[in-house]
Structure formats: C-alpha cells, structure tokens
Amino acid sequence: QVAGLKGSLACIEPRHDGPAMVIASTLGPCPDRASTALDAALACALCRGDAAPWTYQSEGDHDLLRVPLRDTERHYGMLRLVLVRGQRLEGWQRQLVEALSRHMGMALGAARRSEQERLLGLQEERSVIARELHDSLAQALSYMKIQVSLLQPLVGDPARSADALTTLADLREGVNAAYRQLRELLVSFRLKMTGDFPDLLQSAVEEYASKGKVELRLETRLAHVCNLSMRAREWSGELVFLHEAAPGAADRSYGVQVAKLAGVPPAVVTRAREVLDRLEGEKTTAISLDDLPLFARTAGWAEPAAPPPSSAVEDALRAIEPDELSPREALEALYRLKGLGRR
Numbered sequence: 001q002v003a004g005l006k007g008s009l010a011c012i013e014p015r016h017d018g019p020a021m022v023i024a025s026t027l028g029p030c031p032d033r034a035s036t037a038l039d040a041a042l043a044c045a046l047c048r049g050d051a052a053p054w055t056y057q058s059e060g061d062h063d064l065l066r067v068p069l070r071d072t073e074r075h076y077g078m079l080r081l082v083l084v085r086g087q088r089l090e091g092w093q094r095q096l097v098e099a100l101s102r103h104m105g106m107a108l109g110a111a112r113r114s115e116q117e118r119l120l121g122l123q124e125e126r127s128v129i130a131r132e133l134h135d136s137l138a139q140a141l142s143y144m145k146i147q148v149s150l151l152q153p154l155v156g157d158p159a160r161s162a163d164a165l166t167t168l169a170d171l172r173e174g175v176n177a178a179y180r181q182l183r184e185l186l187v188s189f190r191l192k193m194t195g196d197f198p199d200l201l202q203s204a205v206e207e208y209a210s211k212g213k214v215e216l217r218l219e220t221r222l223a224h225v226c227n228l229s230m231r232a233r234e235w236s237g238e239l240v241f242l243h244e245a246a247p248g249a250a251d252r253s254y255g256v257q258v259a260k261l262a263g264v265p266p267a268v269v270t271r272a273r274e275v276l277d278r279l280e281g282e283k284t285t286a287i288s289l290d291d292l293p294l295f296a297r298t299a300g301w302a303e304p305a306a307p308p309p310s311s312a313v314e315d316a317l318r319a320i321e322p323d324e325l326s327p328r329e330a331l332e333a334l335y336r337l338k339g340l341g342r343r
Contacts, residue, residue: 234257
C-alpha cells in the first residue's frame with residue numbers, strides 16, 4: 001500500500017522443512033496456504049521455486065511479483081506483491097520496493113544475529129554457573145564424602161569414639177561451609193538490578209572488599225571523556241560535513257539529508273522534505289499525519305530525467321588506454337579529440 005500497490009505478503013522461510021511464517025500481510029492469510037500442515041509446506045515450496053525473483057507471473061485475475069528478502073549472508077524469505085493484471089512497477093515503485101526488501105532483509109539478519117548472541121550468552125552463563133558449582137559446592141561435597149568414609153570404620157569401635165567425634169565435628173563444619181557457599185551462589189544468581197548502576201557497582205565492590213579483606217575503590221567518572229558531535233551545515237539543499245568535532249550534541253537533526261546520502265530514492269526524499277517543511281511551517285499541531293502521506297505523488301512530480309547521451313568526445317576518451325599509447329599515438333589521439341571537438 002505504501003508503494004501504491006494493491007496488496008502484499010511477506011513470509012519468512014522455515015529453518016527446517018515446513019510452511020513459511022507470514023510476518024506482514026495486507027491480504028490477510030496467505031491465499032495459497034492450504035489447511036493441513038503438509039499441504040501448506042508443499043504450497044510454500046512451490047511458491048519459493050515457481051519463479052525467479054523479480055519476474056512477473058500471472059495467477060488468476062492478477063499478477064504476482066516475488067522479491068527476495070536477504071542480506072549479505074543469507075536468504076530469509078519472500079515478499080509477494082499482488083498486481084492488477086498487466087500492471088508493471090514504475091521506476092520509483094521498484095526503487096522503493098528494492099529499498100524495502102533490503103531493509104527487511106537487514107532487519108531479519110539483525111534479529112537472527114541477536115538471537116544467536118542471546119543463545120551464546122545463555123550458554124556462557126550456564127558455563128559460569130557450572131564452574132562456580134564445581135569450584136565451591138562440588139569440592140565441599142567431595143570433602144564431606146572423604147569424611148564419611150573416615151567415619152565409617154570408627155562408628156563400630158568404642159575405643160575410637162574420640163576420633164569419631166572429631167571426624168563428626170569436621171563433617172558438620174563441612175556441611176555448614178557447603179550450606180554457606182550454596183546460599184552465596186543463590187544470592188549471586190538472584191541479584192536484581194534495581195537502582196542506579198553506579199550505586200549497584202559500588203555495593204558490589206564493597207561486598208567483595210569485605211569478603212576479600214582488601215581495599216577496593218571504584219571510579220565512576222573518567223576525567224578525559226566528554227560528549228562530542230560532528231559539525232555539519234546545510235548548503236543549497238546539500239549536507240556539508242565540516243570535519244570538525246565540537247563539544248555537546250548536534251544542533252539539529254539531518255534525517256532527510258542523511259536519507260539522501262544513504263541512497264533513498266529521490267522521489268521519497270523530495271516528498272519527505274515537503275512533508276517536513278509543511279510540519280515545521282504549521283502554526284498549529286492539529287494537523288493529522290494522515291493528510292501527509294509520505295509516498296503520495298505531488299502535482300509537480302515526475303520521473304527522474306534520463307541522463308543525456310554521451311558525446312563523441314566522451315566516447316573517444318573512454319576508448320583510449322593511456323598506458324598502452326606511444327608518444328606518437330598519444331599525439332595522434334589528441335589531434336583526433338581536437339577534431340571531434342570542432343564538430
């Protein structure tokens with residue numbers, strides 16, 4: 001709908017065999033999706049393999065255009081655009097759809113990497129827990145096991161009751177130590193981050209200092225760290241960076257200019273500038289954003305003009321290989337260019 005089309009459907013391919021997952025749709029449920037899981041998986045497989053990306057395919061009373069959702073690493077899914085029979089995308093629509101598919105692919109890739117990082121963090125956390133249990137509680141249990149094995153031969157011998165009492169006292173002390181270590185581990189694992197972060201760090205430092213009988217000091221401020229921003233100016237509609245870092249935040253937002261530098265289609269940038277100028281020029285805040293569709297065509301909108309054809313001089317210059325010319329050949333080429341310039 002943003003691109004002026006009838007409808008669209010975006011799907012993510014499954015990691016294993018099965019039906020794709022619909023992540024966005026202006027058509028409701030997928031019209032090709034069957035009721036059973038097996039038929040749905042077959043329908044998705046046919047949809048992915050029927051036609052190459054960016055090719056139009058007739059289906060019923062409409063045409064379909066499939067656009068891949070991918071980033072630099074992998075293919076994630078498909079964006080299906082429903083078109084009126086015989087309709088083809090205009091230049092600005094294709095640019096917009098390409099930008100949308102790229103951004104969706106990058107977003108899906110970022111979400112996938114974030115999930116992988118979360119799983120790696122969870123695995124690392126489990127490794128830390130296992131290491132802490134091994135270094136504290138497991139060793140205490142091993143010590144108690146040794147004490148129990150020493151106590152067993154002393155229980156049935158009345159002459160060694162004193163040794164049995166000594167071993168039993170050591171065993172009781174080991175149980176108490178293991179219990180304390182277990183409570184400390186549970187407290188560490190259940191630590192809640194409530195309050196200011198510097199205060200939490202300070203309390204943790206004080207706790208470790210008291211346990212380790214050492215003096216610890218926490219520095220929460222760095223003397224040579226400050227907030228800087230890059231100076232920039234707008235000149236004749238262009239954003240000019242001054243290559244100067246100034247203290248403090250930027251004086252304004254340059255979203256439209258940055259969008260132009262990022263390669264957003266010119267029609268979208270022009271419309272965004274018009275919307276921004278109208279919003280900034282309104283004296284009241286009662287204006288509705290529904291009255292300012294970002295991708296609506298204005299009265300004076302036109303397709304970007306095609307670049308002019310190259311001249312004979314430009315064609316001749318492109319054909320010259322300077323490193324392969326002798327001095328005489330270079331002089332002759334110069335005369336030929338001079339002759340072409342007189343025409």
